[in-house]
Amino acid sequence: MNSNSKETNLWKKFLEMNGSGVLIALISFIILVSIISPHITGGKYLTWTNIIQVFRQQTYIGIIACGMTFVIISGNIDLSVGSQLTLLTVLCANFSHYGNLAAIFGTLTLGLVLGFFNGLFVSGLKLNPFIVTLGTGSIFGALAMILTSGFTKRADSTLFNYIGTGSVLGFIPMPVLIMLCVVLIFAFILKRTVFGQRIYAIGANPKAARYSGIRSRAFVAITYILSGFCCALAAITLIARSTSANPAVAGGKEMDVILSVVLGGTSILGGKGSIWGTVIGFLFIGFMSNGFTFLNFNQYMQWVVMGIILVIALAIDVYKQKGRV
Amino acid sequence: DSSKKNTAADSGPEKEKAYTIGYCTMGYSIAPWVLFLGDNLKAECEKRGWKFNMLSAEGDSELQAEQIQTMISKKPDLILIFAGDASLCVDWVKDIDAAGIHSVLVGMDVKEEGRKYATAFVGPDQEQMTYNVASEIIKEYGPDAGLTIAQIGGVPQQYDYIVRVKGFNEACKNTNYTLIEPEWAHSNRADAQGKMENLLATYGDKIDILMGYDDDLTLGAVAAIEEAGLTGKIKVYSITGMVEALHAIEEGRMVMTVQNSTAEIARVCGNVMDKILSGESVEYNNPSELFYITKENVADYKGEF
Amino acid sequence: MRNLVTDLKNMKIGLNRFLLSYNSVVILLILCFFGTFFIDGFNNNISTIIFDSSIYGFMAVALGIIMVTGNIDLSVGFQAAGSAVTTVIVLDGTGSLFLAVVSALCVAVLMGCINGFTVVKLGISPLIATIATNYIYKGYVYFFTKTGAYYPQGELRDLLKSSFSRLRFFDLKILSLTIIIFILLIVLFMFLMRKTNFGNAMYIAGDNGEAGVLSGINIKRVSFLAYVIGGFLCGIAGIFLASNSGAAMYTQGEGRDIFAVSACVIGGIKMAGGKGTLLNILLGILIMRVISTGMNLMMIPSSWVDFVSGVLIIFVLVIDRITSIKKEE
């Protein structure tokens, strides 16, 4: 190993960190917007309320992304989360008419069930995760339509109002608090527990994992169940906030989720990644769409710019991975 | 010319013939309003003991074009169309006409060049609807009040939203109002709330008026306004007329909504279909009444959903 | 002469391969049987099914070719829509159909290059890369279609309509220009993929790219070109889409990628790459179209179509799995 000076070492460490490339892109984007926006819309971008707002808007993406991180690290993918979220919000809205507990527990259980189905197909029957979850996705989505026949369901419950609009210490909104809890717990599981460590192993080399006595299939199934659970949790916060659910709710949200995870430096090949990176990922997306409002961009501008920024951010991450296996 | 078309007159004397009505909608479940339109039309037909066949394109005009063809090949007595795109609809009514079937446009009219092929149009002029809302605003504050107006819509490429935005902006042309780029919530109330938060974070109380193009979404935005404690400061105008919206108006969280009543449309449509199928001639335009609901008259109405 | 012999031999091999992917054939036959006997108006719609299959087929084939090289492209839909928009813009501006077509193809190929660049040169994982580029193409399409369907004025529109998808020989829908060109292209690319060095390299790229590189094949170029070809095919799709509805629309791009993926998978293309023929894809497309048209004819809500195709995808995978287990034993 050749010796280098302290700060370059620090710099190296920073680059080694998952999603640091995106972090760079994010920071520069924020700076750019906060400089430009006053001249365009006169809006102050970098304010506490705005930051909190981004967190709150990304709550449900964030929660799902945490689950997705597990799935992707274990070398699989779940394209059905969008439809799961839709189905679960719709169901949650229905349940809410039978009382809070029914709503919350009903939704969570069903989340687990949906996840279980994916897990069954992927690790039980060893089917290709990408395609299977594509399939289950369209099934769940269709179910949401069929069950509701498209009708917007409305949830009414005081507890929900509290979850949706309440806040802790007066400045941390309830949904954000829930998300933070999920983030911390999942980060802990991933980094510090046997389960987490073995998820990495499975993603890196399933065969070797099996030869080391890891019950890979069970573990993979569990990651999907976790993902389903997260969707349920997200559905609850979503309902709590908007008190209404229609089957159009979460069309295409899975893309946002996957982008968040991958932007965070989690390898789509599995075996590498972190929750911390995922947090950067979904904040990045949140700050972007929020920033576009500050720049008074219209939809097509947003899409073009978003696409370009994404490519750049991802390219940076690839570039700094060069030379490492 | 509806003479050559097969009507009760030439399809047998019996009055109580069970007709089949084909309904091609741009999307059954993409928004509550569309859904209720479908259900009410269905009710109208079944009330008369007619068969009601629905094909829904879920927002995909390409698919709707296919479904029109499918519907034609089914040879119903009359085809109702809630068009996803007024200009493409020209071709559709042409084909339907060529197949010798009556076509009635519901909720959304076809472009001029198509009107000679269609038998009738039922429903409000959506462009006019938002135009009128804007006129109300102008009447209220005057054209040079320098208002800042935020807009929130559903799906950017969905035709009914496109015309609504168009109508509103037309009306605002010769004023000195500043219209912020519309935000699109993709038929998701939570998103609408988020978008509104962003707008508030950006413009704060600079925003004088919010124009919402669908109550379901408007209500999301209203929630955001409440949280920001700007209720009453920001005047909220909207359309469709949901129950919740009427409550909001009563409680002063919204100023106005337009009840574009699907029941009303369906009722008128029913009468029109009766006429057509019994061979009578009908006006092309059959406007359904629009109700502009404000605090004053809100008590007289009850929302549909 | 010799070549002829070998050609014939390979045709035979091709036939065998075709029959090896029998599960999709069986599914298709069953569906058609069901359709002809239980859905009235199905037979009159067969030509329509084939017609639509070929229009959407271009995109599926584009994706399939890319999948063979072990990559994926989730932006086929908006590449096609992009080409459609370009066709209309140029036609509207210049009034020259020729220019319109040429520029549409150029734009589409350019999009393909962009994808190729992000995946191959920048080395971003294809799934993510094409999700990202998709935003760009989306933006481009939406910019022109944001006020609804965008079409050239007056008789130019009729020109556009009558020029491509409405062109037929002997006024038979089954002999539409669309279908003929589609079949020609399929044959052409099948030939390319089976009989040329380039095609062979595509399979190597998907099978074990590293090995290819070590034995001096320029795998990167192959994968890149696959994306370019994909773009080109989407370009053609776009032109026919534009001509079919005489306009460019945002919805021409929405959700097509999912259709394409499903078609490829149901046909039997492997995600891992290195396997599958265009015949597989063809089957997949037909199956998808038969289902959606059939259910339309039965007046079944289109959400059920999604449901069924979802079930079908999983079903096919399960069958696949079982047969592969059988092979192992």
Added chain:
Amino acid sequence: MPEKKQPLVELKGITKSFPGVKALSDVSFDIYPGEVHALCGENGAGKSTLIKVMTGAHKPDSGKIFIDGNEIVINSTQQAMESGIACIYQELSIAPQLDVAKNVFLGNMFVNKAGFLDLKKLYRETDDILCNYIGLKVSPKKPAGELSVGQQQMVEIGRALTRRARVIIMDEPTSSLSESEADTLFKLIKMLKDDNAAIVYISHKLDEVMNLADRITVIRDGRNIITMDTKDTTQDELISHMIGRTLENLYQKVPAKQGEKVLEVKQLSKADVFQNVSFSVNKGEILGFFGLVGAGRSEIMRAIFGVDKYDAGEILINGKKLSPGNPACAIEAGLGFCTEDRKLEGLMLRLSVLQNMTLVKLPAISKAGVVNRKKQSSLVNQYVENISIKTPSVHQLTGNLSGGNQQKVVLAKWLMMNPDVLIVDEPTRGIDVGSKSEIYGLLGELSRNGVAIIVVSSEIEEIMGICDRVITVCEGEVTAEMDIEGLDCEAVLSAALGRKHRHNAEIVNNTKTGNKA
């Protein structure tokens, strides 16, 4: 070698470093037409890297490359091939779904005038090569993935032949070849020599090297040590050059006292893989499993460990029956299994040394599922020292370690769970003598600590050197079980060959025990 002739390829002062490792520093190497030039060195010495520089798979940081005396810069593998350099890489590079023929001619397919593939010629030529050169009796149309590892290796050798190259590089070609296959290879090499081709030969099987090579170049830690003519050197001298110290006897066996029976296998059978395998191992015993490649030993071990299913028979550990088809249970019962293929079955190449080593141990060093980080790293560091794993840090990705060190990481993983029975399959395949002796030492120490060890190996000396007892397997059947005491290779070999192929035994015998001086 006739020195006046001009070297075909000459490397001068090649330097190459990877992040964290300096693989090559100022290495020079030359090769003349008609000679076999062996390249020797420990794992991680830089052999593969050097030849990858020669074939354009790696770009050197500095240094010159001359071909026929004039300097060139090799930018791509393609360019290297055009200038007549072909290579059989250490890691298999087979396209599994393509058929054999297309694999043999990978990258230089026949194209007719029209520009289309000439498949007829392809299969004709392939047939010719398979029969006349590499003696492989498989259909050219069979997917390469269905061949055995050895056969795949032969396909790659065939690939190198089709290039009509002037320089053919072979990086550990025999590591997964059966004796007969290896024999064909040696014949091939002789033939190529006579065609005045130059061959660079890398192998850890030093007897092969001594037999084949005209010259030997030794590199250590990425530096030139010496280049010498084979005829003026001995194997021991070579070894001392390689590891920088003289290695007194590779196998010093300190007999361990044996305890009671730990593992007992009764009538284990699996249709047409192995039949009625019965044996048992005691505490502190090292039991050898000898057989030719493809005899079915790995399958037996995999079945015991529960990776594969088996049809009949039962397995007892400490008298308790082991439930089949579940490695997790086997591990709980105190069984450890160090597989034959490191990269595929042993390691997570994209994970760190630390993560790899503690994979099995994790539950033991964690409370309520939460890993105790301190214990983890201290444990790992301790093992890294004890079995001297060469790595910049415990956080280095195992993919960047060299073969020997990777193997040690795998071993460490199993040592950590301190097993009652440890199965090691080909523990020293592709591993240098230095590490070899260390690994043997390790196994011996384990046995003295009362661990029962099963060693699967294709190298007779290994068996003779470290085992107390040997079981020979031939075509899935146990043909003999003998104590090593006063046993000679002959008996073991002929037992392994099932007596039928007496003649074949001679060949193997010669190549194996030929030059043990």
